Amino acid sequence: MVEPVYATLIWGVPYLGAGILGILYVVGVKNEKVYGIFSALTLLTAAILATIVGVDVLRTGHPVLHQFKWIQSINVSVSTYIDGLSAIMVILVSWLSFLIGVYSIEYMKGDWGVPRYFFFFTFFVGSMLLVVSANNLLLLFIGWEGTGLASYALIGHWYTDEEEYWVGVPGRKAMGTPMYFEPSHSGLRAILFTRVGDIGMLIGMAIMYMLTGSLSITEIATKAPSWMAWLASHHVLTLTLILFTLGALAKSAQFPFHEWLVTAMTGPTPVSALIHAATMVKAGIYLVLRFAPIFYYGAINSPAPLHAVVVHDTYQFFTLVAGLGAVTAFMLGTMALVSNEFKLILAFSTASQIGYMFLAAGAAGMLVTEVNNVGFAMGVLAGLSHLMSHAVFKAALFLISGWALHVAHSRFIDKMGNYAKYMKWTALSMWLAGLSLMGIPPLSGFFSKELTLHAAEEAHFGWGFILGALAALLTAGYTTRLIVRVFHMPPYEEPEHEPHEAPILMLGPYLILALAALAIGIAWGPMTHVLAKAGQLTRAGALVLKVPPSDLMIHITSTVATILGGAIAVILFVWYLYKIANVNFRAILARSALAKATYDFLFDRWYINAIIYILLVYGFAGFAAALAGVDFGIDWFYHVGLLAFFGASSFALRALHRGRPDYILSMYLYMAGIVLLLAYLFWR
């Protein structure tokens, strides 16, 4: 057993480090190297702590709990709980953070915002580690919002909004809305899009607290059968679960919240790698993986009279999650096909791949109707394994893109080409990570992706499976296109700079990650044991996350063979189109209206951004303008209308007065007569 306090230190150390970085800045330390090195050391410490605790948990089979009292009145303590799922997550997050932190030292060299960058970077890591290790929802939510804040700040890192930091083609519009985004605008989008989901999450949390009297995840898990039954008896179980999961859907950029992630690419590339590929966007799927066993456990153990209703509602919820995942996987895959920005292709791919994870977790949950515990466990762990392998290879791809953009002095792949000639090691990393993304054995991506599709198949989720399989072909297509265009073909537009190999501090991290993607794949057999054990050690997992490791191995079935064969065929086809047939896609677009319309549809992201802007952003702006009009009316009423009315009345009444004695005398007499008449009238 390790010291329990290590568990709290895993996230405490990066927070402390961020605090010290802030103080260093305030006291006026100018040397940027201090910030980078200090941050990296902090992250290394956290990584070592995470490894010690995580390995201990997985080895001994005893989760580690460390807590101290915080808010007595609502029964909240600062409580860190490292169970199987958390153990995997903290190890993954902390080491990725460290590697990307090291890369950042080189990448951010000479930037004008280095202290700010490393402050938020370190703060982000603390928040992310808090999310995956918190034992109660309040603490989790604090970490959750911390990651959102850091994401906002880092997306807008270059908030002076020079054109080179934009996303999208300057001047391009879809349905009248601009399709190019400045860093400051993108940061705002990110925080607003995710905030929509967070509101739902808060409501869900509040409902759970109301029904269980606690925010402790353990307690919510234990009491799941009863509170889920109560909600089902009031016909709001599905709604509550969806509300709670909205936060996760938004955080993980699932349709229809995916738009923020696309434009988050305005941030520095290491930020894209860490926050918008490897970790923060995984917080959403982490939450789903964390709560899927709880909901599943609650549903199958719900009290008899309501059992059928609870199971039905839970099934509905999981179907929606799986469906959204499948749609996202397919939709974002199509967008990646035509994009002309290196990082944007990777961003589409990220949302698409996270879609697989939601598909797996949701499909697993759909098995609640069959009480297929092994199938459920397989699906949830499929989601976790794809999370893990994707985090590794996508981080590598983003780090490579950082170097590629740096070399080309452009974000557009049109200005990149033939990089394989100039940078062998980078090309090797690119191919390893790319093949992993495409799901080619023996790389890790193959195993995890096949597992997720297997989960959808197991749940008899037909159209979800088909969308997922199509997305696998799309993945092979856009990834090959990217690699071929950047590494094996001359650039479309002549670059101004001569490419060369990356410096070791940058090459090192992505080469390590690419090799890790290979290593994890080769060692998939032992990995299945680790995953199976992690599942059992997770809350509610001892009951519903039991699966023999062999079920997490990929057996070559006709389905697997078909998908793999399709992916390889697509790779070869794309290679053929570009390298052998030399198809001129630009000429086709210029000639064919249909091709151009399809291209525009995909390039402008299915017009979803435009629709969101027109309906919601401009809609609310119009609503706000209308309210402002009402407000102006109220203002006018109080400050002008009322004043004018009373002022005029006042002057009129005083004007009734004349100093002339004959006037006041006759008024007196007339009025006395009138009053007398009235008095007579009323006395009757």
Place this chain on the structure above:
Amino acid sequence: MSLATAGVIEGLLYGALAAGLLVPLTPRERSRPALALAWIGVLLYSAASALTLAYTLSHGPLELYSRLVIYDRFAAFMASIAGLAAILALLSIGSQAAEWPSHPAYYSLLPIILFGVYMITGAANAVMVLAVWLLVSVASYVVIALPGDAESRAAAVRYILMGAIATLFLAFWVAVHAVATSSVALAPPRTDMFDFSLYPQASIGALAITLFLAALGFKLGVVPFHWWLPNVYARADGRAVSVVAGVAKVGFIAVTARLIYYAASPANAKALALLLAGLAVVTMTYGNIAALTTRDLQAILAYSSIAHIGYILTALAAVAYLKGYAGATAAEAALAAIAIHTLAYATSKSPLFAAIGAKPEPGFRSLRGLLRTSPGAALAVAVLLLSLLGVPPLVGFWGKLYMFMAAIKYSIPLVAIALVNSGISAVYYVIAIRELAAPEEPVEAPPASVVATLTAAALIVLVVGLAAPYLYSLIIP
């Protein structure tokens, strides 16, 4: 006991009257003898009213002059308020009136008016009302004219002209009253008021009451009989207005309340209450709205006097209604509320008018920037204005509270209108208070007597405010 007390009180009142009458014999070039005599008169009157109050509180109603004057607790309380207001007025003016061309008339008329106020406050006979009316009215006209400047004389002329007509209305009322009741007495033969109605006959009763209200409404400033009031209150010298608005008016409020109380019966309560409520609404709305746009403190005080009579009419409507439908006790509670409110009214208006009139340039800008030149006086003025507005715990708050609580038993819409009016009044009171703190061209510090009076009045308003619930319970028999 009653006879002995009556003798002492009558003796004190004669003393006050004598002091007033002796003033013209003092040398014109000196102010002190006249001022001393005026003080003697005011204090003798105050002693008489205090004694009356003490007697009614312990022994019940006090009859004087073979039931021409009958004092109950309400009347005794009102008479005492007039004494307090007179003390404040005299304290404030000090020897200033000696500079007027008419000196020493002011010092003579103040005790004479008080003598009249005592008689009219307790008047239980129609002829007595007419007689004392004449005394107080003539004295009031003269007081307004005393300062001798053109504005004051012009105001006095209008006051006299209107007053002449009002006196005719009052005389007419005496005649109708005599015909209707075959008597000139106001009070019933017995002292208990149950089932008593002054005017059992409907139509002649309506005529009597309208005539009475037309006359007394002129004195009080009830819209639409108020036509003289803005001219006199807002234009004449504030020191003279202080006597008319703060002292004499108390007696007229008392006699009006008494007549309404006597006249109301189950047969006419509804009509009478409706008439009074109608007058209340137009009066307070008129006063408040007209005050909104004026930026002259004296004009604000003039219009707010009208508004305050409107609030009192609200309670009077309740008196009429409750006397007819809920019995004498409930009606007397409403009367007690009127007494508390009159206390608030008189203790604020008397010193405020006196303070304004003391300025070389009366009216506009009269108190601007006072906070810098005389912070104590400014604070006191603010307290008095806030009491008029009805801010707790000042006495003005309790007056409105008790009056509106009584009126709510009669009509909720009426109270709602009164509350809205009270809210509107906040605008001009606050503007006036803000003026006190205005940074530019502050006025000179007022004379010490004015500052002392304002401070004393503010303290009274505050202390009495804290004790108001106790006073209220005292007045209810």
